[in-house]
Amino acid sequence: MNIVKFIPILDTLINYDKRNFRFDLIAALTVAVVALPQTMAYAMIAGVHPAYGLYSGIVLTIIASSFGSSNQLATGPTNAICLLIASYMIPFVGSENFFGNLFLLTFLVGTIQLTMGVLRLGSLVNYVSHAVIVGFTAGAGIIIAMGQLNNLMGITLTSGHLSSIGKVIACFQSIDKINYHAFSIGIFTMAVIIFLKRINKNLPGALLGVIFSVLLVMILGLEKYGVKVVGQIPQAIPPLSIPNFTLSAIGDLGTGAVVIAIIGLVEAVSISKAIASKTHQKIDPNQEFIGQGMANLGGSFFSSIAGSGSFTRSAITYQNGGKTRVTGVLVGLIILMVLVFFAPFARYIPNASLAGVIMLVAYSMIDKKALAKVLTTNRNDAAVLLVTMLTTVFAPHLEQAIYAGVAISLLLYLKDSGVATVKTLEPVRGNDGQFVEQIGNGQDTSISILQLEGNLYFGSSADLDKKLSDSYSNSKVFLIRFKSVLIIDITALEVIEGFINRALAEEKRVILSGVTPKILRMLDKMHIIQHVGIENIFMEDDEVFATSGKALDEASSFVRNVSYKTEKISAQAYLTR
Structure with a gap:
């Protein structure tokens, strides 16, 4: 195996354009600022100390960026995956081997994902259409923005874990509790980003907006006015860990690992394809499977919880100019440096400032041109997009939107493919003696030419009949x-056989033309050739309409009751090969 192909980061480093480093570094700094509090929060959703989220944000991000396919995908703890982890770890809460089982779950997820990548099962994601990606991206942007509304307004929600819609409702119910200091910080951050982007798109607006906000918090002492900050960050590097490799634990966590692995892959590849639609990068799903698998597999030995691609952090990477996979490696290293050297300063990052950054990112995720194109081009694609987007917003779990989009895509495809095309044609001799074809007008009833087209299978057999x-x-x-x-x-051939038997029973003649060798063998095995007669089978010819012309001569000869021989390709020759 080509090691450079298996480890894409090596190829990136060998051919690295130094001019990209500034963009990669700025994007990495911005993503790291968001990732610090986000990974800690997700770890708490998973039911573990925030430090384990930070460890995952370091290890998973570096490994996935080194082995994955996408240049912008940011891997680490995600909302959906952490919710699933919490669910599957409930039976082990309070037990001695809780963390051993937690890291075993991460190991199993990585093993499953890596195996799927090695077996090249990445083609499974081809069932996720462009309309699904556009709808999923737009819906994700909406729920990301809704999920940050309480942080932007400085409102403390006391109802525990709420959906994005639940947070919006709770915010409006508690509108009288808005913290105007926090809200002002959030709006200030957004204004800085928008202003700097208009001056120069290459300026790190999000990073500068957060830094200015930190300075305001420190100088004005805004914490005493109720402005919430990230808080204390542990100063430590990811410690080594040993998963609990016991058969009983593997049996208990096996099902959960499969679910998390598949959902993680769908999330990662969907996000990669969504961003690639803008960067025009060619994504290799198999390599992305390998990247996600290696990240979780390696992370299980460095105290990491299972993770996947993050929509928010990946979008920030793209929006802030990240060019290569070096961005992801730098994100992990920056978080590590912050843990070791700058934790005391990072604690002053206001949550409202981060909410402002994330809201602008969420808005940019809604590709308005792509939405308009899909909605106005094809009704089926428009339906898929709307179903996916609405499911993303309203379904309790994010991955359900992908399932819904794929399901509606397949249902609409089956609906369309269930239509058989049968054209009644008539030949018209042109001035050059060649046969041309046009839709039959029913004037000549002596010979009927029926042209079958497209995919004829069990789904379209009723319409064909x-x-x-x-x-x-x-x-x-x-x-x-x-x-x-x-x-x-065979189902479609049985329908055709029924039509042939009806015609033969009424002493009509049936001639088959344009027959391929594959269809001929199927006709032979179904004994249709015995009923029609080998002399009435005309094989496919390279010359356009040539086989139909020969078959038509034979039909005309029969109608005129004139006996003459016509030159034709021998069907018997194909059967005896």
Whole structure:
């Protein structure tokens, strides 16, 4: 195996353009500022000390960026994954091996993901369409913004864990408790970002906005006015850990690991594809599977909880100019440096300032041009987009939006593919003696030419049966043309056989043209050739309409009751190969 291909960071470093370092560093600093409080908060959702979220933010981010496919994907603790971790770890709360089992869960998730990547199962994500990605991205932007409203307004929610919609409702119910100092800090941060971006898009507006906010908190002593800050951050590097490798623990956590692994992969690849649609990077899902697997696998030995791609942090990476996967490595190193050297200063970061950064990121995630294009181009894609977006906003779990989008996409595809195309054609001799085709007008009833098109399978067999029945006429000869058939299965062939048997029973002649070798073998195995006769089978020809012309000559000969031989490709030759 090519080690550079297996470890993409090596290729990035070998061919690294030094001009990108400034962009990667600025993006990494901005992401790290957001990741510090975010990873701590997610760890608390998972039911563990905030320090374990920081450890995951260091280890998982560095490893996933080194092995993954996307240049902008930021890996670490996420809301959805941490909620699942809390659910599956409930039976172990208070036990001696709680942390051993916690890290075993991370190990199992990584093992499953890495195995799927090595087996090249990344093609499974091809069932996530562009409309799903656009809808998921827009919906995620909405819920991210809603989830930060209470922090922006400085309102303390006392109802425990709430959904994004629940937070919005709670905020409006407690509007009289708004902290105007915190709200002003958040609006100030947003104003700084917008102003600096208008001056120069390359300025690190989010980072400078947070730094200015920290200075205001420290100089004006805003904490005494109720402005909440990130608070104390532990000064430590990720310690080594040993998962609890026992068969009983593996059995207890196996199902949960599978669920978390699959949801984590769907999240990571969906986010990667969403950002790649803007950066035009080609994403390799198999390599992304490997990257996520290696991150969780390695993280299990460095006190990390399972993680996946973060929509918020990935979007910040993109919006702040991160060019390469070096950004993710720098994020991990910066968080590590903050833990070791700058923890006392980072504690002054106001939550309202971070909420302002995240809200602007959420707004930028809604690709208005892509939304308009999908909504106005195709009704099916528009339906998929709306279902995905609404499910993202209203469903209790984020991953359900992906499932809903994929499900509605497949249902609409099956609905459309359940339609069979049967055209009644008539030949018209042109001036050059060639046959041209046009939609039949029903004037000539001696010969009926039926052209079958597209995918003929069990899903479209009912429609095929109806359309063949409607096409049945008093013609003496039915010429069935297979030239435009892409796929055909035994169910569709049984429908065609029923039509042929009806015609033969009424002493009509049936001729099959444009038959491929594959279809011929299927006709032979179903004994259709025995009923029709090998002399009435005309094989596919490279010359356009050539086989139909030969078959038509044969049909005309039969109608005129004139016996003459016509040159044709031998179907028998294909059967004896």
